[in-house]
Amino acid sequence: EAGVAQSPRYKIIEKRQSVAFWCNPISGHATLYWYQQILGQGPKLLIQFQNNGVVDDSQLPKDRFSAERLKGVDSTLKIQPAKLEDSAVYLCASSLGDSGGAKTQYFGPGTRLLVL
């Protein structure tokens, strides 16, 4: 079974530029998550989708971050304009079914972003 796919794996941009990350979840997984992992910290949720609807985006900096999940499959996370503090690894994860606490989340390899 193919895992969660993410691209690109690495991205270097200058501050105030824009960047987009792509995620393809495991086939059949209805729930998709984007996490931000700053160096030395645990991942922190940015946004959670159930099919193509947003379940939780309370920690998404909406003035610069946006995300969509068209057709309830692939998802794109965008940052515009980027700030130095956005340098982090962006992780995509997916899980089966509706939002349930015990559902295992499967993570992609992440996109490492460096903002100069």
Added chain:
Amino acid sequence: GDSVTQMEGPVTLSEEAFLTINCTYTATGYPSLFWYVQYPGEGLQLLLKATKADDKGSNKGFEATYRKETTSFHLEKGSVQVSDSAVYFCALANQAGTALIFGKGTTLSVSS
């Protein structure tokens, strides 16, 4: 709000030593608890989980028991190997079923 606290690293051990990584949590209700592992150059992988009090999760020789009375989920392994060198994250998912809340991670380094 809900949170996870795990011991600071790095933890440095010799091969075949006993491992404990402490994890405590604060949460309303009855969360599910997880240990994820991140090997060098790889993504996060689920190591084990427990969904209710007194449950024991186990995998690859690692174990952790959900202790509601002490709000803990400590990770243990009787004999570590060099291949266990990685970053270990404790996490919870609350009863509402929202996303995982992670601790800061503990780096384990095992030498032969």
